[in-house]
Amino acid sequence: MAEFFHMGGYGAYVWAAYAVFVVVLLADALAPLWQRRGTLRDIAARLRRESKRKTTP
Amino acid sequence: MNPLVLWFHKLGSPPYFYRFAGRFLPWLYAIALVSGAIGLYGGLVVAPADYQQGDSFRMIYVHVPCAWMSLFVYAFMAANAFVALVWRIKLSETLAMASAPVGAAFTFITLVTGSLWGKPMWGTWWTWDARLTSELVLLFLYLGVIGLYHAIEDVRQAARAAAFLALIGVVNLPIVHYSVVWWNTLHQGQTVSLMGQSKISQSMLWPLLTMAFATHVYFFASLLARARAALLALESGKDWVRAIALAQPTREASAHG
Numbered sequence: 001m002a003e004f005f006h007m008g009g010y011g012a013y014v015w016a017a018y019a020v021f022v023v024v025l026l027a028d029a030l031a032p033l034w035q036r037r038g039t040l041r042d043i044a045a046r047l048r049r050e051s052k053r054k055t056t057p
Numbered sequence: 058m059n060p061l062v063l064w065f066h067k068l069g070s071p072p073y074f075y076r077f078a079g080r081f082l083p084w085l086y087a088i089a090l091v092s093g094a095i096g097l098y099g100g101l102v103v104a105p106a107d108y109q110q111g112d113s114f115r116m117i118y119v120h121v122p123c124a125w126m127s128l129f130v131y132a133f134m135a136a137n138a139f140v141a142l143v144w145r146i147k148l149s150e151t152l153a154m155a156s157a158p159v160g161a162a163f164t165f166i167t168l169v170t171g172s173l174w175g176k177p178m179w180g181t182w183w184t185w186d187a188r189l190t191s192e193l194v195l196l197f198l199y200l201g202v203i204g205l206y207h208a209i210e211d212v213r214q215a216a217r218a219a220a221f222l223a224l225i226g227v228v229n230l231p232i233v234h235y236s237v238v239w240w241n242t243l244h245q246g247q248t249v250s251l252m253g254q255s256k257i258s259q260s261m262l263w264p265l266l267t268m269a270f271a272t273h274v275y276f277f278a279s280l281l282a283r284a285r286a287a288l289l290a291l292e293s294g295k296d297w298v299r300a301i302a303l304a305q306p307t308r309e310a311s312a313h314g
Contacts, residue, residue: 008106010113013177017170018097021119028162028279029086036286043293043302 069148071288072297078281085278093271099264107261113177114261120170121249122268123163127195128230130160130276134202135227138220148284150216151291153223154206155283159276161199168192179243187236188244195233198226212291 007014058066067073100118107114137153140146171189172182183189202219209215237246249255255262292298 004102007115008112010111010177013113013173014115017116017119017173018101020169020173021123021166024162024166025275028159029275029282031158032279032282032286036282036289039286039290039293040302040305043289043298044305046293047299047303 069146071148071292071295074148075285075288075297075301078285082278082281082285085274085281089271089275089278092267092274096264096267096271099267104261104264105258110178113174116170116174118264118268120167120174121265122272123166123170124192125269126272126276127160127164127167127192128233129273130156130163131195131198131223131226131230133276134160135223135230138223141220142217142224147213147291150213150220151284151287152280153220154202154216155280155287156276157199157202157206157219157223158283159279161196161203163272163276164192164196164199168196184243186242186244187240188233188242191229191233191236194229195226198222198229202226 005011005015068077096118100115104115104118106112134153134156137149137156141149141153168189171192175184176182202223205222206215206219209218237244248257249262249265257265289298289301
């Protein structure tokens with residue numbers, strides 16, 4: 001197992017490369033999720049404000 | 058009308074596309090994740106060490122698929138930019154702008170993993186080799202498209218300006234691809250070929266192709282997710298978006314009962 005992580009002496013480089021791959025793509029996958037949630041929250045808040053304005057004279 | 062053409066027209070309508078993409082998204086993410094896991098296992102565990110580079114060659118399983126994607130995504134973005142500029146189709150604008158961040162992410166990974174490979178193999182993190190330089194220009198093109206899109210207030214005007222920049226940048230694609238042929242510098246030539254014989258052993262090749270498949274599927278998943286989010290913002294005044302926003306469970310609503 002230790003030999004596997006050692007990667008014949010290139011461990012630091014190999015694992016850094018895989019870490020960059022995973023972290024960057026994970027961030028890329030989460031970005032649209034947050035964006036969509038934020039947009040929907042903004043629209044819902046605006047709609048609530050508008051309906052309140054209509055009901056109170 | 059031809060049913061396929063009819064379906065294509067329907068797909069161009071934002072509410073239909075939003076629902077259609079939403080149905081496919083979980084499957085695309087699942088396929089990308091499973092095939093990516095198989096590819097990484099194959100690359101890290103099953104494939105034998107290279108006779109010259111030892112285990113350091115294992116970086117190709119993230120470097121090469123991402124490098125292919127950096128070109129593929131740009132071509133996809135440019136094709137959509139072309140459609141958006143010529144036929145003014147709103148969905149094409151959205152798809153072109155949604156692919157830019159994903160392409161930038163792949164290009165960034167390509168440059169960083171290449172650098173991590175270059176240090177032990179070439180003895181340097183960076184060199185102004187033709188392949189490296191043109192790939193860096195590709196990253197700047199992506200960032201330029203993203204920046205221009207966000208710099209102009211009117212969203213549709215911004216998309217058209219950014220689409221125009223994306224189209225001009227297409228000249229860089231053959232430069233990146235043929236740089237290892239045209240200039241004899243440090244970066245090695247092409248190993249895997251679509252048409253001819255690949256210069257790599259089968260046990261090393263299959264994880265690479267699996268990773269290539271996984272990154273392609275992942276790109277379309279990320280693209281659809283981004284396009285959905287962008288369409289909601291773009292059509293925020295429309296009834297179908299209001300219906301989705303109001304159906305969304307809100308934190309305040311649950312707090313006040």
